[in-house]
Amino acid sequence: MSVKSLEELARKLNISRRTISRVLKNDKNVAEETRGRILKHLDKEKYFPNIHAASLASKKINVIGLIFPRDTFINTDFFAIDTIKGVARAGDENNYQLMIFTQSKFDGDQCIQMYKSKLVGGLILVAISKDDTEKLEELRKHEVPVALLFAYSDRADSFGCDNRKGGYIATKHLIDTGRKRIAFIHGHENWFDAEERFKGYKQALADCGLPFRPDYVERGYFRYEDAAIATRKLLSLDSPPDGIFAANDRMAIGAIKAVKDAGKRVPEDVAVIGFDNIPICELFDPPITTVDQPVVDISYEAASGLLNSINSPHKKFFTRLFDPKLIIRKSA
């Protein structure tokens, strides 16, 4: 018992489309008697408004897109779900649907295409690299509403974790627990987050009067194998570190493995702290001390921000940083 259009309903009830539309939209300008009659029919007739017709006529789009470039998946897969949760929640609350796109690498033209063809009303770009950030200019020209998630630029509203602070508190924790020779395992070049964590690391060292030693910095490219290699290198130094801050948890795991393999103990001989608080941290042996990013919250705010800028476009962009949280477990 379902009816395919307002028109059909209207004919059945001998009432104009417009009036039915009014009751559907809760418009008050309808006689109670008429409203009742329509509602009763609506109950048993099951009418589903055609979204395309509505969008076409109203020029409104209740869909936002979430873009995951696949080449960054290596770093984002573990929080993709939390991201989706946060964005979906904001969407639900505002009656927006969520469309997900995974691109092999960030593709600005495709983004413009999706917007211009009215597929989406705006886009959330997840963890695009510094290079990709340049391409935002193009999107801006086309007035595509955009929110950056875990990426930063002055060409779009940006949402992320205060990674510098995170790097600071991680390093500070190592210092506070008595470590004097603290190494840093760096992530990718051109990656905002690792860069900021590195700055926090250096700042903490400086604030506490510890020297910054370039030989205590190795690249691990966010991968645990590379972090293990980096760690072996660090351990073979004349004066090996007694604390390691890895720019993400995956690398912390690699570091811990390397330390163990070298016959040393974590945290007694070398303390290791990570970043991200991925699920494995809690289950690992030893449980990994790390820095937590409130991914769901950040994503929720990014989506809310996007919806906001869809409804009231602005030219002046902002960056919103969320506080990271130290999670102390056993590895440091």
Place this chain on the structure above:
Amino acid sequence: MSVKSLEELARKLNISRRTISRVLKNDKNVAEETRGRILKHLDKEKYFPNIHAASLASKKINVIGLIFPRDTFINTDFFAIDTIKGVARAGDENNYQLMIFTQSKFDGDQCIQMYKSKLVGGLILVAISKDDTEKLEELRKHEVPVALLFAYSDRADSFGCDNRKGGYIATKHLIDTGRKRIAFIHGHENWFDAEERFKGYKQALADCGLPFRPDYVERGYFRYEDAAIATRKLLSLDSPPDGIFAANDRMAIGAIKAVKDAGKRVPEDVAVIGFDNIPICELFDPPITTVDQPVVDISYEAASGLLNSINSPHKKFFTRLFDPKLIIRKSA
């Protein structure tokens, strides 16, 4: 330099909309000279067809929906990304976009709503429980094209891993490596997968002439804490098991922890095998032997199957099972 409709383009070129539409659709019935002229303009004018107008006119929808009930996220989060990858790939290949919905619990009405309102052309339902499977009848009545992913019913095409075989090879591996007293840590009631894995477990025992002992079966509800409790219980038996097959990796981790905490070694004293091959397995200490489901492939096929049934609806449904693979690491 962008033009908002075919109409506008047509006026600029003094050519009818219909002809432009023809070159856009690669229709051959266009004079080469005309085609060239149009293409040249298209280059600089940047025209993006309005998707809603197209859908409205053609009655075709190039969007499929992927539904994740949140109450099952505890078991699905780790493969959600792989699922999205597989589905997105199938979509890309067929020019379909992907829309994602996370429902707090499976909501058939909302599914019907999305289909009837033309938001999506079909749906992939991920890991809905046996109970929810009942609600499919309603979707069928409304002729919603549906593919079940990691769930099974004779009311819709179903795609998943051959969990019984998986349970069989996991148990068989324990037996083959000399274990005689093999326990099973069960998942949730009403969960297809755990049930099937359990059947495989029993089958393997039977085939190898080992007795099935009800006291060797404990529920772990897919959670690692509960699995740890279950394991403690198992270890306190008069004749404790020397091998444990946990219905998922999360529980395998709990089991391993409990075994270690009891002062025993894995795998020497108790071998532990899991299921799913989640990322942590490889990184865990010891690395966890488990059974891998080809999640991306299964998802890809589910999506392809859905697209297929959108284009040629069928009343007779099928179930397609994919082969699991034993991944031997150190825990068993």
Place this chain on the structure above:
DNA sequence: TTGTACGCGTTATCAA
């Protein structure tokens, strides 16, 4: 080979 004109199912303006 090209073009006309109607239909798709809404929204929204304006008049009754």
Place this chain on the structure above:
DNA sequence: TTGATAACGCGTACAA
């Protein structure tokens, strides 16, 4: 309070 009617932008049967 209600109802014609014109958009919205594209697809397509049919005609030229």
